[in-house]
Amino acid sequence: MSELREVYLDYSATTPVKEEVFREMVPFFCERYGNPSSLYTPGLDAKNALDKARNQVAQLINADDKEIFFTGGGSEADNWVLYGVVEAFKNKGNHIISTVTEHHAMIHTLEYLEKHGVEVTYIGVDSEGRINPKDIEEAITDKTILISVMMVNNEIGTLHPVKEIGEIAKKHNILFHTDGVQALGNVAIDVKDMGIDFLSMSAHKIYGPKGVGALYIRKGLRIPNLIHGGAQEMGRRAGTENVPGIVGFGKAAELARVNFDAHVEHSSKLRDYLADRIMAEIPDVMINGTMENRHPGNLNVTFKYIEGESILLMLDSRRICVSTGSACSSKSLKPSHVLSALGVSDELIHGTVRFTTGDFTTKEDIDYVVENLKEVVAWLRDVSPIGPDKGWN
Numbered sequence: 001m002s003e004l005r006e007v008y009l010d011y012s013a014t015t016p017v018k019e020e021v022f023r024e025m026v027p028f029f030c031e032r033y034g035n036p037s038s039l040y041t042p043g044l045d046a047k048n049a050l051d052k053a054r055n056q057v058a059q060l061i062n063a064d065d066k067e068i069f070f071t072g073g074g075s076e077a078d079n080w081v082l083y084g085v086v087e088a089f090k091n092k093g094n095h096i097i098s099t100v101t102e103h104h105a106m107i108h109t110l111e112y113l114e115k116h117g118v119e120v121t122y123i124g125v126d127s128e129g130r131i132n133p134k135d136i137e138e139a140i141t142d143k144t145i146l147i148s149v150m151m152v153n154n155e156i157g158t159l160h161p162v163k164e165i166g167e168i169a170k171k172h173n174i175l176f177h178t179d180g181v182q183a184l185g186n187v188a189i190d191v192k193d194m195g196i197d198f199l200s201m202s203a204h205k206i207y208g209p210k211g212v213g214a215l216y217i218r219k220g221l222r223i224p225n226l227i228h229g230g231a232q233e234m235g236r237r238a239g240t241e242n243v244p245g246i247v248g249f250g251k252a253a254e255l256a257r258v259n260f261d262a263h264v265e266h267s268s269k270l271r272d273y274l275a276d277r278i279m280a281e282i283p284d285v286m287i288n289g290t291m292e293n294r295h296p297g298n299l300n301v302t303f304k305y306i307e308g309e310s311i312l313l314m315l316d317s318r319r320i321c322v323s324t325g326s327a328c329s330s331k332s333l334k335p336s337h338v339l340s341a342l343g344v345s346d347e348l349i350h351g352t353v354r355f356t357t358g359d360f361t362t363k364e365d366i367d368y369v370v371e372n373l374k375e376v377v378a379w380l381r382d383v384s385p386i387g388p389d390k391g392w393n
Contacts, residue, residue, distance in 0.1 A: 012295070025247050025251075050247075078103070082106070123136055163194045182295060185253075212246055271296065284304040302349070309350075335349040
């Protein structure tokens with residue numbers, strides 16, 4: 001085994017906070033600590049910092065500043081949209097269209113709403129994880145109040161045809177929401193051009209801090225508040241704002257916008273290098289999803305005849321961080337609902353690992369991972385009771 005080095009290949013789970021982001025946040029903990037709702041100078045200073053961050057996030061998605069509302073994360077934003085639309089449009093209908101491969105923040109909330117009288121149609125995907133916009137349109141009824149389709153899948157990185165879906169929603173006068181947590185900073189987003197009414201975002205996926213996100217709400221739309229109390233966030237989301245976190249989110253959004261092309265090129269180049277080496281040097285593997293129209297850093301690979309959990313733990317002992325699926329379900333023994341939707345068998349699903357590259361990944365990191373992965377996979381297959389020469393193909 002080669003000399004140990006630390007390699008992080010799970011950028012879709014979370015990203016490290018960039019130094020520039022951290023430096024921007026630091027003064028708002030101890031020096032510029034005012035409450036942005038206060039009318040004296042330190043409070044106004046904090047409010048100005050929030051306004052700046054709001055503008056930085058808005059610019060990343062081509063929105064207006066007043067269309068950005070800060071939240072505690074992407075899951076809160078998803079919940080706000082679902083509960084809000086159901087309440088606001090209950091007199092029009094109770095039908096929502098979504099997909100079978102959504103993030104659990106959406107799936108579990110939709111399941112809860114179904115128990116309380118909401119009807120949900122879950123659109124299936126093809127073998128590459130993409131939905132057909134025609135299936136969305138065919139599912140529309142006179143009771144449909146919302147279409148919600150994630151922009152980029154968190155497990156296999158597949159991009160959905162969001163602009164086409166937005167056009168369908170607009171044609172039928174239906175609201176359109178997309179969970180953009182994995183897309184932000186990785187895919188060019190223009191909420192106006194794409195016909196998006198609501199967009200969920202999270203800071204910690206773009207080298208910002210955890211515990212802060214945002215919801216884009218198109219100007220003119222009004223849904224009930226998810227959190228009631230004070231008049232923060234233009235009266236739409238109560239609770240004193242997480243000023244340091246929001247400032248960090250704003251800086252991270254600015255960096256994501258300025259460095260977008262370089263980030264995408266770097267992440268995808270190393271992702272493709274990793275894919276090429278795995279496919280060439282490790283037998284009996286398959287890549288899930290398409291390599292086109294994909295998150296630039298995402299690589300989801302099934303290693304036949306062995307358990308992904310074992311791969312993860314053995315790589316971790318060599319200081320390599322990867323995932324067996326999405327971070328939100330990594331402690332669950334249930335097969336990935338995303339891979340199941342693609343038609344992958346449970347046996348193969350359990351042998352799946354997600355790698356995601358990012359701004360700090362190097363070619364040397366990839367070489368180190370592949371060399372260790374080859375050893376780990378070979379050892380696990382040697383002790384496995386199943387395989388092409390052990391009674392299972």
